[in-house]
Amino acid sequence: SNRNLTVNVSDAAQGYVKVNTIDVLPATPGVPANPYPWTGIYFQGVPVTVVAKPNRGYKFQHWKDGATILTTDTTLTLASLTADRTLLAVFVVDSAFNSKPPAYNLVLCDYRFQSWDAAAPAGTYPPNMQFVSMNQDDPGLTAVPADTVKGAYNYSSRTRINGLGSNGIAFINTGNDNTNPGYVPSRLGGALLALRTLGLNQAFVQWTGGTVTPNSRQYRIRLRYRIGDTGPFQDLTDGGGNPVEYVRNTTAGHSQTFGPVALPAALLNQPYVQLLWQYYYTGIGTSGSRDQLRIDDIVVSRDKCESVASGSWQVKTTWSCGRVPSVCDDVVIKNGHVITIANAEARNLQLEANARLDYTSGGMLLLKGP
Incomplete structure (x- = not known):
C-alpha cells in the first residue's frame, strides 16, 4: 500500500531537503512557491532517501521525527515506509562561516567608510570591502560580479577607480581596450561590503553619492543586497518602495546623502550578507565618455x-x-x-x-x- 512521507525544515532560509532525486525548492518544476511542509506518496517497502542541504552560512544539526532526534547525519534512508512519517530537518547558524570579503561584525559597533587614498597599493581594499568588475561591457542592472579589481587607484585615464581621499572613491568606465593593469575595460561594477548581523533587531545604512565628471553616457549608483555570497542582488528600497540610488547630475561636484535607510528584516540576524553599490549604465547615451561617479561616507549603524x-x-x-x-x-x-x-x-x-x-x-x- 501507499504511505505519505512529509518533510519539513526548521527555517526555509537556512536550508532545504532533497527526497530521492527531488530538490524540494520553489525552482524545481512541480514544487510550489512555499514548499514546506512537503508531502510525497511512496510505495511501502521501497526505500526512500532524504538529504538535508544547508545553505551557505548555516549547518545541519539533526533529523527529528516528532520529539525524537533520529540522526545527525545529513543523509537518512528509510528502508521501508510501514506507516506515514513526518520528518524535520533542523538547521542552525554556522558561527564559523565567512567568505570574501570577510564580514564586519555589526553587533560590535557601526561600520564606517570615510576615505580612500589614491596611493593605496594596487589590489587592496577598505576593510570588509572589495571593488568588483562585472560580466558585461557597460554593465546594466542585470550584470553580476565576475572578478575583483586588482589595479592601482591613481590612474588618470581609461577604466579605473580613483582614490579621492576624504571624498571616497570614484568609478569610471571607458571603451579603451588598452586598459590599466588590474582592470577590465568598460566592466567596472561597484563596491561590495560584507556584514555579519547576528543578534541585531534593526540596522540602517547611510551614504553619499556624487558626480565627479558628467558625460554623455549616463550611469547611476544603486544600493543592492543579498544574503550570503551567491545568487542575485536585490534593490534596497526606501520607505516609499523606491530603489535607493544616486542619479548622475549635470553639474560636476554635485552630491546627495541617502538615509539612514533601514535594512530589510531578511538581512538581520544573518551570519553573512553583502551590500553592493552598483555602478551601472542606464542605456542613455550611446556614444562619448561615461559618467564618473563617486561614493563616500558609508555608515552602517545598529538600532538604538x-x-x-x-x-x-x-x-x-x-x-x-x-x-x-x-x-x-x-x-x-x-x-x-x-x-x-x-x-x-x-x-x-x-x-x-x-x-x-x-x-x-x-x-x-x-x-x-x-
Whole structure:
C-alpha cells in the first residue's frame, strides 16, 4: 500500500531537503512557491532517501521525527515506509562561516567608510570591502560580479577607480581596450561590503553619492543586497518602495546623502550578507565618455538602545536592542523609567519626561558622542 512521507525544515532560509532525486525548492518544476511542509506518496517497502542541504552560512544539526532526534547525519534512508512519517530537518547558524570579503561584525559597533587614498597599493581594499568588475561591457542592472579589481587607484585615464581621499572613491568606465593593469575595460561594477548581523533587531545604512565628471553616457549608483555570497542582488528600497540610488547630475561636484535607510528584516540576524553599490549604465547615451561617479561616507549603524522598563543598565533585558549599551550605542531612557547605573559608556544619551538615572556610589556614565 501507499504511505505519505512529509518533510519539513526548521527555517526555509537556512536550508532545504532533497527526497530521492527531488530538490524540494520553489525552482524545481512541480514544487510550489512555499514548499514546506512537503508531502510525497511512496510505495511501502521501497526505500526512500532524504538529504538535508544547508545553505551557505548555516549547518545541519539533526533529523527529528516528532520529539525524537533520529540522526545527525545529513543523509537518512528509510528502508521501508510501514506507516506515514513526518520528518524535520533542523538547521542552525554556522558561527564559523565567512567568505570574501570577510564580514564586519555589526553587533560590535557601526561600520564606517570615510576615505580612500589614491596611493593605496594596487589590489587592496577598505576593510570588509572589495571593488568588483562585472560580466558585461557597460554593465546594466542585470550584470553580476565576475572578478575583483586588482589595479592601482591613481590612474588618470581609461577604466579605473580613483582614490579621492576624504571624498571616497570614484568609478569610471571607458571603451579603451588598452586598459590599466588590474582592470577590465568598460566592466567596472561597484563596491561590495560584507556584514555579519547576528543578534541585531534593526540596522540602517547611510551614504553619499556624487558626480565627479558628467558625460554623455549616463550611469547611476544603486544600493543592492543579498544574503550570503551567491545568487542575485536585490534593490534596497526606501520607505516609499523606491530603489535607493544616486542619479548622475549635470553639474560636476554635485552630491546627495541617502538615509539612514533601514535594512530589510531578511538581512538581520544573518551570519553573512553583502551590500553592493552598483555602478551601472542606464542605456542613455550611446556614444562619448561615461559618467564618473563617486561614493563616500558609508555608515552602517545598529538600532538604538531604548529602555523597555526600569532596571539595571548592565542587564540585557532592560533594553530594546537586547544588549548592554556600549560606547557605540545611542541610548534612550523612556518616559518614567529609572535606570540604575554603576560605570558605563554610551555614544549619546536622551532622557524622556520623568526618566532618571540612579548612580550607585562612585558610578559614572561616559558619553563619547557625537
